[in-house]
Amino acid sequence: MNIRPATALDAAPICAIYNPYVANTAISFEEAPVSEEDMARRIADVGAAGLPWLVLEADGRIAGYAYATKWRVRPAYRTSVESSIYLDPAFAGRGLGRQLYGALLDELRRRELHMVIGGIALPNENSVALHEKLGFRKVAHFSEVGMKFGRWMDVGYWELKLGS
Template sequence: MTATRIRPATPLDAARICAIYNHYVTTTTVSFEEDAVGEAEMAQRIADVGAAGLPWLVLEVDGTLAGYAYATKWRVRPAYRHSVESTVYLDKDCTGRGLGRVLYGALLDELRKCELRLVIGGIAQPNAGSVGLHEALGFRKVAHFSEVGMKFGRWVDVGYWELNLARDGQG
């Protein structure tokens, strides 16, 4: 049996988070970053999310950090203060086991406590796994931008999914 634990991230998690994330940065179009992120930069990102009063969670599987999820402000203007953009990443060897749904569900629970209204997920296309995860959690597709990013010499589309926490039956 696999033992899992979800807890708030700390800057001490930055190295392991980089190891998970940089795989996606350097080998996929899932992230539009083009250069691997360093430990100090990641620690600062974790601190910035916390300073904004938003959650950054990590998932441990059998004592090893296997994934993370967090939210950031959607836009800086005050009227957007009730909307956030969500992010979730799993270690490449931990996908397809339902762990993303557990981790993302925990993030959504934390966001409900923050009295937020809307969670927005941007997904580089194609990405059936991420689309399936979002839709299983109640997100619905609301936008699609064609050829909005270029990575590895090719144009990449991005779709946007939203979850209204006030209408999802749990908020």
């Protein structure tokens, strides 16, 4: 297993992981597949914002990725980020998600960020469990804020303070 920064060359395997979540689940609220070009642009934008985008390699391929984006654009929010993590379902149940997310959190601490916020489309027991194992605590629940597949979706927010 290897965790490293993502590059534009990772866009295709990242799309291969992400687009089935878009097409088949309400985990992502996107409704159309993301192109490789758009994904490469997203990776570049995260890097340009001074934030990490990591990929986890296992069994010779990318098994998952995690990244952080700005929580809000106003300057006072500059030390708060929102995190995202996606794992290829073929690699689920092996503890890789926890290792990848842990690496992202370590990187955010190195960058002296203060707060990480994880938004989770509900229900999603696996994501809730992962966040809570890593020390996140639930701080908000918004009901019926998204609609996907013809049904209303709730979103919960979990936070983790990284430092003082």
